[in-house]
Amino acid sequence: MREIEASAITEAVANLAVEATHFLPEDVEGAIRDARETERSPLGVQIIDEILENAEIARERMLPLCQDTGTAVVHVELGQDVHVTGGYLIDAINEGIERGYGEGYLRKSIVSSPFSDRKNTGTNAPGVIHTEIVPGDAIHIGFMPKGGGCENMSRYQNFLPGAGREAVIDFVCETVDLSGGNPCPPLVIGVGVGGTAEKAMTMAKHSLFRAIGERNPDTEVATLEGDLLEAVNALGVGPQAVGGSTTALDVFVETYATHITALPVAVNVQCHSARTKHAVL
Amino acid sequence: MAESKAITLPLTDEAIAGLRIGDHVEFSGVMYGARDAAHKRLIALADAGEELPLDLRGQVLYYVGPTPPRPGRVIGSAGPTTAMRLDPYTPRMLELGVKGIIGKGGRGPAVREAIKASHAVYCIAVGGTGALLNRHIKNVEVVAFEDLGTEAIRRLEIDRFPAIVVNDAHGDDLLEAGKAEYRTSARPIPATGGLSG
Numbered sequence: 001m002r003e004i005e006a007s008a009i010t011e012a013v014a015n016l017a018v019e020a021t022h023f024l025p026e027d028v029e030g031a032i033r034d035a036r037e038t039e040r041s042p043l044g045v046q047i048i049d050e051i052l053e054n055a056e057i058a059r060e061r062m063l064p065l066c067q068d069t070g071t072a073v074v075h076v077e078l079g080q081d082v083h084v085t086g087g088y089l090i091d092a093i094n095e096g097i098e099r100g101y102g103e104g105y106l107r108k109s110i111v112s113s114p115f116s117d118r119k120n121t122g123t124n125a126p127g128v129i130h131t132e133i134v135p136g137d138a139i140h141i142g143f144m145p146k147g148g149g150c151e152n153m154s155r156y157q158n159f160l161p162g163a164g165r166e167a168v169i170d171f172v173c174e175t176v177d178l179s180g181g182n183p184c185p186p187l188v189i190g191v192g193v194g195g196t197a198e199k200a201m202t203m204a205k206h207s208l209f210r211a212i213g214e215r216n217p218d219t220e221v222a223t224l225e226g227d228l229l230e231a232v233n234a235l236g237v238g239p240q241a242v243g244g245s246t247t248a249l250d251v252f253v254e255t256y257a258t259h260i261t262a263l264p265v266a267v268n269v270q271c272h273s274a275r276t277k278h279a280v281l
Numbered sequence: 282m283a284e285s286k287a288i289t290l291p292l293t294d295e296a297i298a299g300l301r302i303g304d305h306v307e308f309s310g311v312m313y314g315a316r317d318a319a320h321k322r323l324i325a326l327a328d329a330g331e332e333l334p335l336d337l338r339g340q341v342l343y344y345v346g347p348t349p350p351r352p353g354r355v356i357g358s359a360g361p362t363t364a365m366r367l368d369p370y371t372p373r374m375l376e377l378g379v380k381g382i383i384g385k386g387g388r389g390p391a392v393r394e395a396i397k398a399s400h401a402v403y404c405i406a407v408g409g410t411g412a413l414l415n416r417h418i419k420n421v422e423v424v425a426f427e428d429l430g431t432e433a434i435r436r437l438e439i440d441r442f443p444a445i446v447v448n449d450a451h452g453d454d455l456l457e458a459g460k461a462e463y464r465t466s467a468r469p470i471p472a473t474g475g476l477s478g
Contacts, residue, residue, distance in 0.1 A: 041463060043303060043445065050407045050443065058412035064348050064358035067411040105357055107348040107431055120430065149363045149385070149408065153476055173468055178476045180456055181386035182363045184408035236464030240407055241387065242303070242445060243459015273409040 002079075002137040004281055006087030009139065012279045013096025016143035017072060018104035020277035021064045024055040028188075028249070028274045031212040035186060035246040044244030048186075051239075051272055066273045069106040070145030072097045072127035075206060079136035090129055093141075098123040109148065130202065139281040142209045150183035150271040156201055159263040165224055168193055168265050169231050172251070175267045176232050181241030184271035187248045188212070189232065192266040195256035200266035207252035208270045209278075216253055225253050239272075249274070285443070291339040292380045292402070300402050300446045302455035307441040312341040312383070314435035316362055319426055320370040323434075327377055334425035335434065338378030344385075346431040348411070355421045356437075358411030361385040364403070368392050375399040383444050387456040396448045403448035417442040 029052070036048045058065045074093055078084075084092070101108055101124035110125065111118040134140075155175050159167040172191060192203030215222040228251040238244020249272070258264060288296055290310030300306065313335065315323070326333055344364055348357030364384030371382070372395040380401045385408035388396070396403055406414055420438035427433050447455040460470065 041459070043305070043459075046305065047407050047445075050410050050413055054407075054410035054413040057416065058358075061412065061415075062351070063412035063415055065412060066409045067345065067347050067358040067360050068362070069348060069358075105349050105351050107346065107357075109346075109431075147409075152363070155476075170468075173466070174471055175476075177468075177471050181405065181408070182365060182476065184385065231466065231468075234464070234466035235468070236460045236462065236466070238459060238463055240385065240405060240445075241456045241459070242405075242447075243455070243461075243463045245463055271409055 001081055001083050003083050003085050004139060006084055006089065006092035008281055009084070009089065009092040010096040010099065012141055012281060013074065013093050013143065014100035014103070016141065016277045016279055017097060017100025017106065017145065020143050020275045021069045021104065021106055021145050022058055022062060024058070024065055024273065025276060027212040029055055031249040032186065032272060035249065039239065039244055039246045041238055041242065041244035043242050044239040044246060047239040047242065048246070064106060065275065066147060067107055068109065068147040068149065069101065070147050071110065071151065072124060073144040073146045073205065074127050074129045075142040075209065076129065076131045077134045077140040078131055079138045080133050081137035082139055089131070093129055094125040094127060097125045097127045141279045141281070142276060144208065144276045147271055147273070150187070150269045153179035153183045153269045154201070154267060156197055156264070156266045159265060161261060161263050163263050167263060168224065169228060171265050172228055172267055173231050173235060175269070176237060176247060177235055179269060180237065183269045184273070185237055185241060185248070186239055186246045186272045188270040188274045189248050189251045190268040190270065191228070191251065191253045193253060193255045193264070194258035195264060197264055199256055200264040201268060203254035203256060204266040204268035207254045208268060208274070209276050210252050212250045218255070221253050221255055225251050228253070290341050292341060294400060297380060297400055297402050297450050300449050301451070302446050302449050302453045302458060304446040306404060306444045306446060308341070308444060309440050309442070312343050312437050312439060314343045314345040314437050316344050316346050316432050317366060318429050318432040319434045320367055320374065322426055324370055324373050327373070337374065339380050340378070341381035341383065342374065342379055343383045343437060356415060356418050359415050359418055360411030361406045361408055364388055371395060375401055387454070388448055393448050393452070393454060397450060397452040400450045402446060402450055404444035405447050406442070406444050414442065
């Protein structure tokens with residue numbers, strides 16, 4: 001049994017919050033740079049240039065990439081041979097969020113009581129925290145500051161069990177068409193297929209932690225990912241929905257066994273500022 | 282790359298008439314930052330017949346909720362928020378005299394109609410470029426609803442602030458036109474006005 005101090009988790013989360021909101025991941029920036037070469041719309045190219053310049057300014061002047069520094073989505077893989085000491089894991093993570101958003105001059109966008117007084121908690125805590133028990137004696141923390149504009153475009157639908165991959169492609173394309181410029185294209189699109197309603201959406205979200213270009217190890221699913229990317233980029237939505245050939249940078253699909261009556265499909269949309277950062281303790 | 286049109290704020294009717302969808306514009310002058318909560322309050326005041334904390338006539342609104350500034354800076358990251366969320370308030374704001382709006386994403390049919398009828402213009406700034414847009418905001422003053430924090434109304438002095446015309450006073454819509462131009466998919470375009478949020 002390995003012991004890890006709760007305070008070390010707090011510190012790691014605080015650092016992740018600041019780094020994730022200021023430094024665009026290299027794979028994302030690279031994919032945007034590549035898109036500049038293939039984008040057919042001149043206005044689309046101009047938008048891509050502004051996005052690339054923004055990443056440079058954010059890095060050099062320590063300004064958040066986007067003013068929406070998001071809901072703090074934290075995915076924790078806790079090794080079953082780890083004992084967290086000196087505090088409760090979830091409290092440690094929320095303290096890290098408070099510290100990172102406070103000391104990092106990040107926007108606090110979280111309100112309590114969602115349907116009544118919607119009072120801002122003032123700290124951006126609580127985060128949305130997913131925990132998974134895995135083999136080993138390490139803690140892996142994935143941090144995703146998830147913007148409201150793209151998160152609000154998430155959709156779920158259950159299809160007839162025999163509807164097949166065409167239903168998935170139709171649903172993803174319809175979602176992208178309907179969301180237009182709201183989620184800030186070019187997008188990264190997470191898709192969860194199978195399981196139950198909450199399992200499908202969790203898979204869709206979790207897939208967004210992948211690096212751009214990283215395919216599902218299952219070749220059938222990987223082929224679907226490629227077909228989805230092509231179908232989405234044929235829609236003509238384009239950067240910021242002004243029209244163009246770059247609507248998505250990538251599409252990730254995760255699948256899980258499901259019930260004989262069901263074909264659950266969840267779509268979780270990510271903006272071009274596809275901010276994620278990882279730490280291992 | 283297309284050339285940018287330099288426009289000084291507040292907008293004149295002539296300047297509005299000259300703006301067409303797809304134009305890249307650089308705005309200089311003064312605009313006001315306001316989003317959901319501020320819109321709700323302004324309209325409640327107007328409906329109650331009370332005086333507004335600022336004169337909206339001829340003004341440009343920017344849908345923004347910035348990050349807090351680091352010491353020595355006037356504002357933090359300051360990109361646009363989703364405009365469609367403000368759709369329920371926009372026709373009334375146009376009635377109150379607003380002539381220009383900057384946000385991100387498209388507008389619903391009622392707002393497009395109201396923009397044309399009011400001889401106004403809707404532009405987008407590039408969503409997710411709050412660090413770049415920060416450099417075009419030279420001075421900031423909270424002018425109303427300070428208690429709303431990031432949602433307070435701010436007077437923003439801007440210099441060459443980049444934007445793209447999406448809905449012009451002639452009734453055209455860039456997002457519709459752009460999608461039609463670049464669509465290679467055989468899929469029919471869904472009929473509804475988009476997802477809210």
